Amino acid sequence: MSAEPVSETPGPWQPDPVRQRQAGYTLEDLLHLPPDAPRVELVDGVIHVVPSPTLGHQHIASLLWRWLTRHAPEHLRVAQAVGVALGTDFTREPDVLVYRAEVPADRHFLLPHEVVLAVEVVSPGTRRTDRFSKPAEYAAAGIPGYWRVEQDPVRVYAYRLADRPGRSGNREYELLAEAADVLELTQPFSVTLPIADITP
Structure with missing residues (x-):
């Protein structure tokens, strides 16, 4: 047998x-x-x-997606879990991003010039990447805006791409505002975001 x-x-x-x-x-x-x-x-x-996010991380990202979707101008759209092609062998997937509305809906990746704002919600396992690596990569690619959202308590740091290269010789972000109560900005569009609206 x-x-x-x-x-x-x-x-x-x-x-x-x-x-x-x-x-x-x-x-x-x-x-x-x-x-x-x-x-x-x-x-x-x-x-x-990409590590699986915690429920708290996902709640913040979802609440921010919803808020931005309601408040972004008509020429912009908001997405989650969509990659940005920073090169032929380099992609990142921001937690939330704001992009130009003319981008076709069947695309799998966005190009940097189509992205207006990239947002990362910081988790314990992604602190170094979200605070240092990703902002440097997004800035080098020319993405105009970057928000870093810290948890517990929720606090938003909003950056814009500086007009001139930084001390490194590369394009860098400069801090526009930080807020634990209300984030008020004029770039990339007019924003008055109560932080309570994105706090689970």
């Missing part, structure tokens, strides 16, 4: 380790990921799985 081969159930999708070592992934590869692939970002050709 011969033994039947045991069929193994395939595990969850993972990036190819050889291509990861070679930093060989491109934006085109992300367009062909299987449906069961997790949320990912592409950093210099290496796929990074």
Whole structure:
């Protein structure tokens, strides 16, 4: 009596380790990921799985998405969980972003010149990236606005792209305002945001 081969159930999708070592992934590869692939970002050709956010993080991001959707001018749209192609081998996925309304709805990624504002909600596991790496990357790509939302208590730091390169020689953000009560701005559009409206 011969033994039947045991069929193994395939595990969850993972990036190819050889291509990861070679930093060989491109934006085109992300367009062909299987449906069961997790949320990912592409950093210099290496796929990074985006950690699952906490409920508190998601509540803040959703409340901000809803607020911005109600208050953004007609020529702008608001999205969550949409990537921005910062290069052929580099993507980021802001928690919330504001983009130009003329962008076709069937697009998987936005280009930096189509994005008006990128927002990151800071979690314990993403502090360094959200406070340092992502703002530098978004500024270098020319995205005009960046908001960093800290949790517990909720506080918003709003930045705009400086007119001149910073001390690093690269384009950098400069702080426009920070608020724990009401955020008031004129850029990228007129904003009077009560922080209570985005506090779970």
